[in-house]
Structure formats: structure tokens, C-alpha cells
Amino acid sequence: xxxxxxxxxxxxxxxxxxxxxxxxxxxxxxxxxxxxxxxxxxxxxxxxxxxxxxxxxxxxxxxxxxxxxxxxxxxxxxxxxxxxxxxxxxxxxxxxxxxxxxxxxxxxxxxxxxxxxxxxxxxxxxxxxxxxxxxxxxxxxxxxxxxxxxxxxxxxxxxxxxxxxxxxxxxxxxxxxxxxxxxxxxxxxxxxxxxxxxxxxxxxxxxxxxxxxxxxxxxxxxxxxxxxxxxxxxxxxxxxxxxxxxxxxxxxxxxxxxxxxxxxxxxxxxxxxxxxxxxxxxxxxxxxxxxxxxxxxxxxxxxxxxxxxxxxxxxxxxxxxxxxxxxxxxxxxxxxxxxxxxxxxxxxxxxxxxxxxxxxxxxxxxxxxxxxxxxxxxxxxxxxxxxxxxxxxxxxx
Amino acid sequence: xxxxxxxxxxxxxxxxxxxxxxxxxxxxxxxxxxxxxxxxxxxxxxxxxxxxxxxxxxxxxxxxxxxxxxxxxxxxxxxxxxxxxxxxxxxxxxxxxxx
Numbered sequence: 001x002x003x004x005x006x007x008x009x010x011x012x013x014x015x016x017x018x019x020x021x022x023x024x025x026x027x028x029x030x031x032x033x034x035x036x037x038x039x040x041x042x043x044x045x046x047x048x049x050x051x052x053x054x055x056x057x058x059x060x061x062x063x064x065x066x067x068x069x070x071x072x073x074x075x076x077x078x079x080x081x082x083x084x085x086x087x088x089x090x091x092x093x094x095x096x097x098x099x100x101x102x103x104x105x106x107x108x109x110x111x112x113x114x115x116x117x118x119x120x121x122x123x124x125x126x127x128x129x130x131x132x133x134x135x136x137x138x139x140x141x142x143x144x145x146x147x148x149x150x151x152x153x154x155x156x157x158x159x160x161x162x163x164x165x166x167x168x169x170x171x172x173x174x175x176x177x178x179x180x181x182x183x184x185x186x187x188x189x190x191x192x193x194x195x196x197x198x199x200x201x202x203x204x205x206x207x208x209x210x211x212x213x214x215x216x217x218x219x220x221x222x223x224x225x226x227x228x229x230x231x232x233x234x235x236x237x238x239x240x241x242x243x244x245x246x247x248x249x250x251x252x253x254x255x256x257x258x259x260x261x262x263x264x265x266x267x268x269x270x271x272x273x274x275x276x277x278x279x280x281x282x283x284x285x286x287x288x289x290x291x292x293x294x295x296x297x298x299x300x301x302x303x304x305x306x307x308x309x310x311x312x313x314x315x316x317x318x319x320x321x322x323x324x325x326x327x328x329x330x331x332x333x334x335x336x337x338x339x340x341x342x343x344x345x346x347x348x349x350x351x352x353x354x355x356x357x358x359x360x361x362x363x364x365x366x367x368x369x370x371x372x373x374x375x376x377x378x379x380x381x382x383x384x385x386x387x388x389x390x391x392x393x394x395x396x397x
Numbered sequence: 398x399x400x401x402x403x404x405x406x407x408x409x410x411x412x413x414x415x416x417x418x419x420x421x422x423x424x425x426x427x428x429x430x431x432x433x434x435x436x437x438x439x440x441x442x443x444x445x446x447x448x449x450x451x452x453x454x455x456x457x458x459x460x461x462x463x464x465x466x467x468x469x470x471x472x473x474x475x476x477x478x479x480x481x482x483x484x485x486x487x488x489x490x491x492x493x494x495x496x
Contacts, residue, residue, distance in 0.1 A: 010426050010429070010430055011423070011430045011460070012456055014422060015423060015460055018422075021419070061449075088456045115462075
């Protein structure tokens, strides 16, 4: 095993070497040392891609840790080298560096505060080879599956299955609505999830056809069951959908036809707004025609506040990545807290996604969040089981 | 227990994790590093920023788990920092001499 330690403090390099030798016999490991980033870069270039681990300090004169990270990201042959970042910097700086490295798609084992426990680095490194194999297998399965799926045919054969996840009023614990989540059903592959089929739908230019089918099927499901009429029906829509005039016409028509159903369109945040004026025009038309718009995945995109300013949303949904660990991640807690406060001031309903535990439910209630959604209440439920689930939930509540 | 005794105790906890050969190398390295830092500090003008040296010292103090030294590091001025640096250097040399 070849390990490179880049740290400007000789004592810390010596300590790490001694720590590594507690776990790996000297014969089994070659340790290279660099006392600054520039020297580290020279060594990486000299050893080439034969390094099994780079332990990298951040704050150094003559080439800091970020310079080394940028160099590794610039050469495809180096991107797979496992990196452990070590630093005495504060927690928020470490989190920032973590997100930079993750964004650069480097092989990051972790960002560790000094003093580090070398075992914390070596254990994931040794496990990572197994994980990499598993991830590779998963990727191959997804690719194979995607190659074998004929999305157009599946849609034509009405193999679209809709599931519904409940949204719960945090004060009363009553069900207030459901979000529609789609699956495709294929005889050989079984259930196919959106992460696999949506890129194919997109590639084949079937977006508006697909959205139309989802809307049509969900409204039919609701109109067939009088009990469901009491609940709002939330359907995801992309900015791309909003540029299709025929689809907007269709939604407005549906709104008129199914007047009794409270339809909410959740505009996903991660998609780029294409042709802003056209999108705003469509949103205005939908709102005028009594269709509520919700801002989905709030906080995930840089344009969040722009959109909040420009569009009169009826609700915002805080992205689950902030909610699901807010009881242990203080930064996420602060983001959720301030989003709820902002929503309250703007008189916009706020929905927290990714609620998985009672502890998080309690924190959200205390912060004044209106609505919660997540596995604590239920995973997405197939339409045919919805009435039974509602009855069971109401009994237990 | 005076400050030097506490430092000696912390040093003994740290070094005794390692083999004799490793201990010897780590002791020599630590003394060399602290001496270099003291020399650098002596060469600094009174107006020079000592933040870089303080950052390096904090790194070492964290490895040695010197909580008292770490607690003053954010706020200490040059004189206090010099005192902390010299105290640690003296303690490491005393520890080495006791062996």
C-alpha cells in the first residue's frame, strides 16, 4: 500500500506514520511525505496513480490543501485516489471542504478534525474497495435495466403505477393530502423507479406526455373514490413542463373538470428554469385558474430565493436533506428553523419532507412547521391500498 | 499538581502508545519543531501576525491532548503564546531527560 501524507508539520507527519504502523506492518506499506501542497503535487505526479491514499492537511504555505484537491480533480487518472482531509480548521470550514470535494467527484474518505484517529481513515479505505465493487455492480444493473426499458412502450401499455405519500398536519395529526410518486412496471424488471426511467423519459422527449398521464391517472383515482376528495392531490411538475402550452391547457381543463379536487402542482427546485418568462406566464395562468403551486425541494438550488420572490407559491417544501438529520446536524436545524420563520412571515404554508422519526416530528412542531411528510407516517402507497391505509391511520390516530 | 507535572503526565500518556523506537523519533521531532517555532517567534517583529505559528502549535497541542493550552490559544497574545510554547518545550525536554 502506498500512502502520501501532505502536512507542513513534521511532528504530525511522524505521529501519523507511527499510527499507521500500529495497523499496517512496515513491510506492507510505503509512506511518502510532503511538507506542503506543491511538494505533494510533485510527488503525486512522480508516483502517478499508484497511490492508495492521500492524507492531506488544508492550511499550508506553498500550496495549500485546496490546490492539491484542484490538481487531483483536473486529471481523470487521479480522481479515484482515496483522499482523507485532516485539519485544525473549524467544523463549518471542514463541511465546506467536504462539499467542494464531493462536488468535484473525488474519492473522499472523509474530512477529519485533528487529532485524527488513523483507524478512522484506514477502516473506510479498506471497506471502500468492497463498496466500490457494490456501487459498480449497482451502476451496471441500472445501466443494463435502462438499456432494456422501452419507456414509450410501457407508457403505451399503461404500465404507469402511481403511489401516494401522505402529508400530515402537524398540529392535528390529520391527513391533509397526498403527493403522487410514479413507478413503471415492467414484466422482466418489476418496479422501475424514477431515478432510472425519468432520464429516459427526458431523453426521448416524452416529458409532457408522461406528466399528462400522471395527472390524468391521479385525477381519475381521486374522482373514483369520494373519500379521497377531502384530500389535496399534489403532483410534481418540472420547469420544462411549464414551457409546454398544450400541457398547461390540459391541466387547466382538468382543473375545471375536477373542480372538487384540490390540485397542487409541486415545482421541482433542482431543474433549471428554462425560458423564465414563459414559465412565469404558465404559472400565472395556472394560479388564475385556481391551481396552487408549491415550491418543491426548497433550499437545494441557488435560485430558491429568486423563485420565492417571483412566484406566489401557496406552500414551500423543505428538502429532506435538511430535515432528515436536523436533530443531530445543527446547521440543518438552523436552515429549517429560518425557512419556517420566513414562510410564516410570508404567510406561506411550509411542508417538511423526509420526516422519519418522532424526534424530528417534535422539533418541527415546536418550530411551528405546518405539515410533515415522510416514512414516519408512511412510505408511498399504491392507489389500490389507499382507502385501507387511510382507515387504518384514522383508527390509530 | 503544578503545570509542568500536568504536561509531563500528558506527554507520558501520548508517547507510551508507541514503541521505544517510535517514541524516540517522535520526541526528537517534537523538540525540533518546538525549537523552530520558538526561533521563528523570536525573529518576528512585534507587529507581525503570529496566527500561523499559533495554528501550528494548536495542531501539536491537539495531538498531545493539552486541553488547558488549547483553551487559551484562541485569545492569547504574543507573550502568553511564547510562554505556552516555552512551557511545552521545557516539559518535553524534561520528559526526555527523565528517561
